[in-house]
Amino acid sequence: MELLNNLLLGFQVALTLQNMWYCFIGVLLGTLIGVLPGIGPLATIAMLLPITFTLPPTASLIMLAGIYYGAQYGGSTTAILVNIPGESSAAVTVLDGYQMARRGRAGPALGIAALGSVFAGSFATLVIAVLAPPLSEVALKFGPAEYFSLMVVGLIGAVVLARGSVLKAIAMVCLGLLFGMIGTDVNSGVARFTLGIPELSDGMGFITLAMGIFGYCEIIINLEKGEAREVFTSRIGSLLPTWDDMKYAAPAIMRGTLIGSFLGILPGGGALLSSFAAYAIEKNVTGDKSREKFGEGNIRGVAAPESANNAGAQTSFIPMLTLGIPSNVIMAMMVGAMMIQGIAPGPQVMNERPQLFWGLIASMWVGNVMLVILNMPMIGLWVSLLKVPYRILYPCILVFCVIGVYSINNNAFDAILTALFGLFGYILVKVEAEPAPMLLGYILGPLMEENLRRAMLLARGDFFVFFQRPISATLLVISILLLVFVLLPNIRKKRDVAFEADD
């Protein structure tokens, strides 16, 4: 009953004209940047963060959330029609989606992606509504030691998610934590690592960091690569999949939704991990032999990852909303958005600001409905957007980036800092060091230090406290297991390569 009351409250907030408007803007922008390759939800949220300062907290969070799950819808359109993912989480959708389009079945592919997404989105919203309150209760009992260990799990999770070398990803986490130390130390008031630059005494500002490393760096890399894009221009046809298609894809949608909902909650999880896992699992489920093979236009290969990435995108809000710990970079941005509004993310948000909490959750339902309307009848509009060449697109992105950066403090220093991070991001791409764990570390750095200090004060300087308290010990064991887990497939992969060479 309480759940219903809470959801009712949520809908009262989400269905106000103002919040519906911002929800609409969010999902519209999300679809837009999802469709356009070369700009993702990360850069977009970074660009819009300074603007959200002028909005009411609920409206700004609703809008930013809409960008994230909206991008999951848009990403599939590009994956299916252009053979490149509009969004990194649609990377596996490319495999079967584009093949379907080449066989004249672009319509059903787009249709099943949208239908699967809306089902997954609605289900995930329900998961959040059911799971969030008990988790908040648990989190309220957490002491500093538990929080510290929780953040360790979160950061190790980010390493698991990062592509490429685990070693470099852990190093990037450390670097991010160190970057987070720049600025005034809350305990002693000492200005740390500011190099005598007064603008740095409040820290580097994570908008400049995120914008430089994700926004700018992407433009630099894209300009270096030059343009190569082939739009599938033939008729899309009817978007509605046949009844036969629906029946065949339905179990895949169910599985994708469940996998996504589960993986989204895990530290380091989110849309990206969910879609990859869902596709991998779907490939191993024995299906109708008369159907196309995977990789040759099987509709399940579109339905499962597209449902999973949407579910994962939404359930990844759970750790952020209940524990105040971001599980991926986008959630780190959401934490930043809350802090801009003067809200400390954590378990107390649900009790202190029920309107914001339940309003945000209910808005996801509203947003998903809007997205189906935006994506099914208006698909033609998005397809025509794909024909905008990058040489027109990047100056537009750039204008938003620089004006956004400038508006944080109204000074030129932030522009210098962003440009420097743009260069840094470029170098990171070249040495193949994944920047996402760094940003997460940057957000968690000050929190981690604070909790470490408190835990040590309570335990009289005994480091074993982290292993003596059961919850904390469990969390640390989980992070060790995660590390072992991520190392195993690497070993296996290397052995596979060796075996292939033998053959």
Next chain:
Amino acid sequence: MQIKNGKDFWAGLMFMGFAAAFFIIARNYNMGTALRMGPSYFPSVLGGMLFFLGLATTVRSFFSKDEHSWRLFEFRPINFVAAVVIGAFAYWQAKWLQTNEWLQFAVVGASIVLFFSSFGQRSLWQLLAATLAFGYLLKPLGLIIATFLLVIGSGLISSESKMKEVVILAVALAIFAWLTFVVGLDQPFPVKPSFME
């Protein structure tokens, strides 16, 4: 010994460099004890960790099975050295430079742009320089002209750009920026150039 994986080699060096910088600067602050951690405690531990992770990455690069050249992108040492020399000069002579705003601007700007131009392709430093220019020009020239110049400056970077297209885009985006940020969102940007106020 031969560097097998150039990417790991440089990544490791970069990590060690950052770690050393943070560790050395952290020595200026109070370390404290495990019970009462000073401002230097956590960063020093992290710096130490990062150093060893970087060392491991670099060492690994000599035995790696993935082979990458150690030349990852274009690098122009002359520009880099010039940037460092000018930057060091600006740092030592900061007091003297502050007496003349334009001189300071020119020296610091030259150092930063030279620094950017030592890496990657031409498009990299042009894009970053356009950003810096916008940051400095917004106040004296106002949002509309600064945006216009930004789009003209950055729009021509791509090899496929066409002058006519860029000019139209610049006009459109300048008006759009004014409508969105000043009229719509009420941001406190100067709209007109300062000499017209």
